[in-house]
Amino acid sequence: MGKVKAADKDTGSLVELLPYWEIQGKAVYLKDSRAEIAFEVFLPNRETMGEEALTLFHRGLKGLLRTLRDNQRLRLLVQAKILEIDGVLARYAEGITAEEPFLREIGRQQLEELRRWQKAGQIYAHRYYISLPVGTPRLGYSTKRPFLAFLQDLFPGTKREPYVGYTVEEYEEFLKELEAYRSQVSLALGRAGLPHRPLEDGELFSVIFEYLNPDLPPPKGYVPTPLHMPRKGLPGGLGEASRRATLRSKLVRSTLDNRHLDRLKLGESELVFFKLVDVPDETWFGMLNGVLEAAGLPSWFVLDITRVPNAKAEGILRNRFRDYYVTAGQTDVPDIGAEEGAREVSEYIRYIRRSGEGLYLVSALLLLVDSDPRRLQERILETQTAMTALEGHPFMRLHRGVLRHFLEGLPFSGHALSRPRLYPETQAAHYWPTNGYWTYEAERPREVYLNRGNQPVALDPWDPKLPNYNALIVGESGSGKSYLAQHRLTEALKSDDVVAVAIDRHEWSYKGLYEAMREEGLAAMVKFGPESPTVINPFDLAPDQHEPDEVKLLQLEALFRQMLPPTGDHDPAIEEAILRSAILQTYRRRTTQHKAPDGEWERRYQGATISDLITSLNNLNQVTGRAPTPEEKAVAASLAARLDRWSRKTPLGKIFDGPSNVNIHPKTRFLYIVVQEVEGLPHFFPVAMLNVVQLLWRFLNGSPYPRRIAILEEAWYLLQNPTSATAVYDLFRRGRTLNISTWAVSQNLRDFLSEHARAVAANVSTFFLFRTQNTPEEIAEVVGCPVSFASLNSSLTKSLRHYSEAQVWLRQGEGGEGGIVRIIADPVRYWLFTTHPLERERREAAAKREGSVLKAVYKLAGGRQ
Incomplete structure (x- = not known):
C-alpha cells in the first residue's frame, strides 16, 4: 500500500509529491507502475427503502468487501459539489414558448430563480466514487546510504529509477488482469444493489483536478500526455516542451500555502480536516449521513477499507489481548480498564470465529473547503454538532500534519489513509453512507423542484413514460395544495400549446392568478349558483354534434341520478333505464332534418332543456327498444314530478333549465369556474359540480390548444356517491386520449378509499402529498408506495414564504418511484x-x-x- 512521505511548509513543489504517471484506458497509472480503477456509484433512494431493503443493502455491501483481496484497499470518495444543470435548464427554457408576454415572463422568472439557486450553491449533489489499486509496485533501485545519495544528486546521470516500467508483453498481461478485476468488481457492485459505471479518462482527470484546484473548473477536454504505457522513458524525438507536459503538471494549477498547522490553502480556498481517530462505542448503518449533510459544499469524504488476512487479523487480536492481560496483572491494584479491554478482545475473537466475518482496517478523512472564512467557520460548527450524534468522539479536527493527510486522500493515488482502526465487516460496512435521494428528469422538463439533497427533480405533466397524465394533490388545510396547483399550472402555461380549467367552490383560491391573467386578456371566470345569472344547459353538445356520444350520456346520467337520488319506491335499475331512454328521446325530438344545397339531408340539433326531458318522461314511448309498460310509465311520471324542482319554474332550477349564456373566447388560456355553495341545500353543490364538469369537457374538447389541464378542487364532493364518482372516473380514464391532464385536489386520502373512488385513484400516475391526517397504511394503499415511504409524511416541513415539502410518487404499473421535494416559493x-x-x-x-x-x-x- 502506498504511503506518503512527511512534508512541511518548505516543500518545493506539489507536483513532485503527486504519485500519478498517466491516465489511459479508464485507469490511472501511478509512478510505481500500479494502476487504480474507479467507478461512479449511485446510492439507492433512502426515502423509499424499508428496513428489509436496508438490511439487504447492508448485506450486499458486506459481499462487496469480501471480494477484496488480502491487503487490498477499497476507497470510497464522496464529493459534494455544485451540480451543473445547464442541460436541464436549457430544456426548461425551450418550453418557454408562449406568445403572451405575461406567461412568457413568469416562465423566465422561474428560470432566473433556478439559475440563482445554482449560482448560490443551492443546487448540488454528492457524487460517489469507489477506486481500487491493481498490481504491485515494481521496485527498481534506491539507496538509503547518505553518501551515495549525495553523489547521485551531484551527478544526476548516475541516478537510477526507483521503479521500473513494463515491457510490452508484461503490459498486455497486466491489462488482462486489470479488465478481469474490473469485471469482478462490477459484478460485486451489481450484487450489492449499486448502479454504477466506470469512469472515463476525462472524468478521472476531472475528479483529481477538482481535488487539487477547488477554485477552478476542470478543463473541458482531457488531452493525454506523451507518457503512454507501457513506459520505458519518454518517446524519442520529443522536445523539452513535450517533456514538461506531464499529467502531474496538468493537474496542479493552484498555489499551495502550507504555513498554518491546522489548515491548508489552495488558491483562494482554505481546507480544514477531520480524521477518524478512535473506534466509536456503537456503529449503525448510515451513521455518517448527518455528518456529510452538515459538511455542506465543497467537501470531500475519503473512506478507506482494507482487507486484513485472517491469520494476521487473529494475530493482531491475540497480541492486543496479551497486552491487556499483562497490563492487568502487573500491579497489586486491579486495572479495570485493562481487564475490560481483555474481556472485549476475547469476545471479539470468539465473535469472529463464530460468525466467519473478515476483519478490515478502516480509516476516514473529511475535508471542508471554502473560500469564505466566515462561512467555513459556520460549516465547521455545523459539522462538529453533527458529529456529536456519533457514540464517543471518533472524529477529531487535525491541527498538524495536514499536508500529509491531504496527500493521503488524493483520488486514485494508490495511497492509504494513516492510523486505520480494526473492524469486522459488519461494522466496516456501517461507515458506508446511505443518503441517496430520488432524482428524476423528464424528457421535456416543465417543472423543476429540489429534493432534500438539493438535487433537481424535473417533471412533466405529459410525461410519455407514465401510463396516464393525471395527478392527485392531497394535504391538510394550509399545507400548500393550491400554491402547488397554481405553480404547476403556470409552469405548463408558459408553453404555447396548453390551456387549463380549474373548478372550485372558493372564488379566492385562484383569484390572484386569475386577476393577473384577466388583465392580459388570458382568463375568463364563470360563477355558477343561484345568485349568479349564469345558465349552463346540461344538454349542450359540441357544434359539430347532433346526438350525444357515450361520454355525454354518461355525464347526463350521473347528473340526473344526483338530481333524482333513489327513494326506495322503485327499482334503481328501472329508473336508470327509463332516464336513458328519455334522454335519447329528448335529443331526437329536438333534432330536425334539413335539405342541404347539394340535395343531401342533414340533421341539426335545436337544443334541448330539462323542461324537454320532463316532457319526454311524461310522454315516454319507448324503453330499451320496446313500448313501456304501465308500471314503467308510472315510474317515468314520478321521475318527471321529482325533476320539476330543477326546472325553470323554481329559482334553483333556472340556472340549469334554459339555453346556456356562457360565451368563452376560444383563445382563453385559463377558465376559472366557481361553483357557489348554498347554505341549507347540501345536495346542490355536487349537482352543480357535475354540470360544470360538462362545461369543462366541452371547453377543453373545443379548444385549439393540443395540451389540456383540468383541475378539480375539493374533489371529495364528487366522490361521495357512485354516480358522481363514475363521472369523475370517466374524465380521468379518457383524459390521455385527448391529452388532458386531470388533477384532483383534496384534503384527505380517505376520500379515495371508498369502493367507487378507488377507480379514480387507480387512474392517477403522479401523486403530490403534503402533510395529511392519514396513516402510512392508508397512504400506501391509495398511492401504491411502500409503507416505509408513506411513513415519512409526518416528517414533511414548511417555511412560510420560503418552501413547502411534499412527497412525490410516480406510479408505473405495479411499482413506481418517488421522493421528497421542496416547492420553493x-x-x-x-x-x-x-x-x-x-x-x-x-x-x-x-x-x-x-x-x-x-x-x-x-x-x-x-x-x-
Whole structure:
C-alpha cells in the first residue's frame, strides 16, 4: 500500500509529491507502475427503502468487501459539489414558448430563480466514487546510504529509477488482469444493489483536478500526455516542451500555502480536516449521513477499507489481548480498564470465529473547503454538532500534519489513509453512507423542484413514460395544495400549446392568478349558483354534434341520478333505464332534418332543456327498444314530478333549465369556474359540480390548444356517491386520449378509499402529498408506495414564504418511484398565488393603489419585474 512521505511548509513543489504517471484506458497509472480503477456509484433512494431493503443493502455491501483481496484497499470518495444543470435548464427554457408576454415572463422568472439557486450553491449533489489499486509496485533501485545519495544528486546521470516500467508483453498481461478485476468488481457492485459505471479518462482527470484546484473548473477536454504505457522513458524525438507536459503538471494549477498547522490553502480556498481517530462505542448503518449533510459544499469524504488476512487479523487480536492481560496483572491494584479491554478482545475473537466475518482496517478523512472564512467557520460548527450524534468522539479536527493527510486522500493515488482502526465487516460496512435521494428528469422538463439533497427533480405533466397524465394533490388545510396547483399550472402555461380549467367552490383560491391573467386578456371566470345569472344547459353538445356520444350520456346520467337520488319506491335499475331512454328521446325530438344545397339531408340539433326531458318522461314511448309498460310509465311520471324542482319554474332550477349564456373566447388560456355553495341545500353543490364538469369537457374538447389541464378542487364532493364518482372516473380514464391532464385536489386520502373512488385513484400516475391526517397504511394503499415511504409524511416541513415539502410518487404499473421535494416559493409567485387571508388583503389593497394586480405583486415581491 502506498504511503506518503512527511512534508512541511518548505516543500518545493506539489507536483513532485503527486504519485500519478498517466491516465489511459479508464485507469490511472501511478509512478510505481500500479494502476487504480474507479467507478461512479449511485446510492439507492433512502426515502423509499424499508428496513428489509436496508438490511439487504447492508448485506450486499458486506459481499462487496469480501471480494477484496488480502491487503487490498477499497476507497470510497464522496464529493459534494455544485451540480451543473445547464442541460436541464436549457430544456426548461425551450418550453418557454408562449406568445403572451405575461406567461412568457413568469416562465423566465422561474428560470432566473433556478439559475440563482445554482449560482448560490443551492443546487448540488454528492457524487460517489469507489477506486481500487491493481498490481504491485515494481521496485527498481534506491539507496538509503547518505553518501551515495549525495553523489547521485551531484551527478544526476548516475541516478537510477526507483521503479521500473513494463515491457510490452508484461503490459498486455497486466491489462488482462486489470479488465478481469474490473469485471469482478462490477459484478460485486451489481450484487450489492449499486448502479454504477466506470469512469472515463476525462472524468478521472476531472475528479483529481477538482481535488487539487477547488477554485477552478476542470478543463473541458482531457488531452493525454506523451507518457503512454507501457513506459520505458519518454518517446524519442520529443522536445523539452513535450517533456514538461506531464499529467502531474496538468493537474496542479493552484498555489499551495502550507504555513498554518491546522489548515491548508489552495488558491483562494482554505481546507480544514477531520480524521477518524478512535473506534466509536456503537456503529449503525448510515451513521455518517448527518455528518456529510452538515459538511455542506465543497467537501470531500475519503473512506478507506482494507482487507486484513485472517491469520494476521487473529494475530493482531491475540497480541492486543496479551497486552491487556499483562497490563492487568502487573500491579497489586486491579486495572479495570485493562481487564475490560481483555474481556472485549476475547469476545471479539470468539465473535469472529463464530460468525466467519473478515476483519478490515478502516480509516476516514473529511475535508471542508471554502473560500469564505466566515462561512467555513459556520460549516465547521455545523459539522462538529453533527458529529456529536456519533457514540464517543471518533472524529477529531487535525491541527498538524495536514499536508500529509491531504496527500493521503488524493483520488486514485494508490495511497492509504494513516492510523486505520480494526473492524469486522459488519461494522466496516456501517461507515458506508446511505443518503441517496430520488432524482428524476423528464424528457421535456416543465417543472423543476429540489429534493432534500438539493438535487433537481424535473417533471412533466405529459410525461410519455407514465401510463396516464393525471395527478392527485392531497394535504391538510394550509399545507400548500393550491400554491402547488397554481405553480404547476403556470409552469405548463408558459408553453404555447396548453390551456387549463380549474373548478372550485372558493372564488379566492385562484383569484390572484386569475386577476393577473384577466388583465392580459388570458382568463375568463364563470360563477355558477343561484345568485349568479349564469345558465349552463346540461344538454349542450359540441357544434359539430347532433346526438350525444357515450361520454355525454354518461355525464347526463350521473347528473340526473344526483338530481333524482333513489327513494326506495322503485327499482334503481328501472329508473336508470327509463332516464336513458328519455334522454335519447329528448335529443331526437329536438333534432330536425334539413335539405342541404347539394340535395343531401342533414340533421341539426335545436337544443334541448330539462323542461324537454320532463316532457319526454311524461310522454315516454319507448324503453330499451320496446313500448313501456304501465308500471314503467308510472315510474317515468314520478321521475318527471321529482325533476320539476330543477326546472325553470323554481329559482334553483333556472340556472340549469334554459339555453346556456356562457360565451368563452376560444383563445382563453385559463377558465376559472366557481361553483357557489348554498347554505341549507347540501345536495346542490355536487349537482352543480357535475354540470360544470360538462362545461369543462366541452371547453377543453373545443379548444385549439393540443395540451389540456383540468383541475378539480375539493374533489371529495364528487366522490361521495357512485354516480358522481363514475363521472369523475370517466374524465380521468379518457383524459390521455385527448391529452388532458386531470388533477384532483383534496384534503384527505380517505376520500379515495371508498369502493367507487378507488377507480379514480387507480387512474392517477403522479401523486403530490403534503402533510395529511392519514396513516402510512392508508397512504400506501391509495398511492401504491411502500409503507416505509408513506411513513415519512409526518416528517414533511414548511417555511412560510420560503418552501413547502411534499412527497412525490410516480406510479408505473405495479411499482413506481418517488421522493421528497421542496416547492420553493419565489417572491413573485408567492404573492400571486397566496391564499392566506391577511396576505390576500394586502395584495388586493396594493392592486387598488397600483391599479393592477401585476404591478401590486411585483411591488410586494420587492420590486422584481
